Amino acid sequence: MSKDKPIGIFDSGVGGTSIWKEIHHLLPLEHTIYLADSANAPYGEKPPEEIVRLSVKNTRKLLEMGAKIIVVACNTATTNAITHLRSSYNVPFIGIEPAIKPAALQSETKCIGILATKGTLSSALFARTSDLYSKDNKIIEVVGKGLVEEIEKGQKDSSFLKKMLEELLDPMIKAGIDHLVLGCSHYPYLIPTLEKILPAHVKIIDSGMAVAKQTKVVLQGLDLLTGNQQHLPEFFTNGSPEILKNIIPAPAGSFKVNHLDF
Numbered sequence: 001m002s003k004d005k006p007i008g009i010f011d012s013g014v015g016g017t018s019i020w021k022e023i024h025h026l027l028p029l030e031h032t033i034y035l036a037d038s039a040n041a042p043y044g045e046k047p048p049e050e051i052v053r054l055s056v057k058n059t060r061k062l063l064e065m066g067a068k069i070i071v072v073a074c075n076t077a078t079t080n081a082i083t084h085l086r087s088s089y090n091v092p093f094i095g096i097e098p099a100i101k102p103a104a105l106q107s108e109t110k111c112i113g114i115l116a117t118k119g120t121l122s123s124a125l126f127a128r129t130s131d132l133y134s135k136d137n138k139i140i141e142v143v144g145k146g147l148v149e150e151i152e153k154g155q156k157d158s159s160f161l162k163k164m165l166e167e168l169l170d171p172m173i174k175a176g177i178d179h180l181v182l183g184c185s186h187y188p189y190l191i192p193t194l195e196k197i198l199p200a201h202v203k204i205i206d207s208g209m210a211v212a213k214q215t216k217v218v219l220q221g222l223d224l225l226t227g228n229q230q231h232l233p234e235f236f237t238n239g240s241p242e243i244l245k246n247i248i249p250a251p252a253g254s255f256k257v258n259h260l261d262f
């Protein structure tokens, strides 16, 4: 495998660009390609077999494009499909899961909130981690119903979405959480709104930086880091290039966005 091959990243849609940002920041010399499967978003309400099927489809496309490693920048796809992917393809996979551990260890009220999709919260992988920490902590799980749909429409700052969040967070605030774990890669884009709703002492935790660090460690271990990359980051979507372009957290002109059927 050549070091100069790209890092492949996929998500059910535009949300995984929040993870891409951390990877690009930590590894600016790496060529990154990103697949947004927006035509099939949201994954969160789909049955596990369907999430596996879509994850396989995205993986195949990234391998066809020459990816040397695949980052599953989607909690729902990771918790439902990464075991299958790892046993089916001979390429390293990095996944993302809700960061329960740091939240549980740092919590003083011993009460933490997890906002994630139905697919993530009902997965066996999530249940295993959650069980580990639920003895010493009250864990309040809430399905972020409807949130991904709004973000996919490019409506991450709307008053409608703020109202949805107020309702979703209400039981967590009443229970006295001091940490909120964002268990979906779309949700970091809601942080400005979340900060308006949550009491000031509630810390918001997401896993983006941890995923970027793990990607670096794995590439380093396999001697696959490149120091010589000339390509602009490339983003492909089977949905709206305009919506994707508007959400990518990087200056216009520093990346390319294309429509692609996959």
Ligand code: DGL
Pocket: 011, 012, 013, 015, 016, 041, 042, 043, 044, 045, 073, 074, 075, 076, 077, 117, 120, 148, 183, 184, 185, 186
């Ligand atoms: N970004 C995906 C995740 O992290 C969103 C899930 C969805 O498409 O419902 O879970």
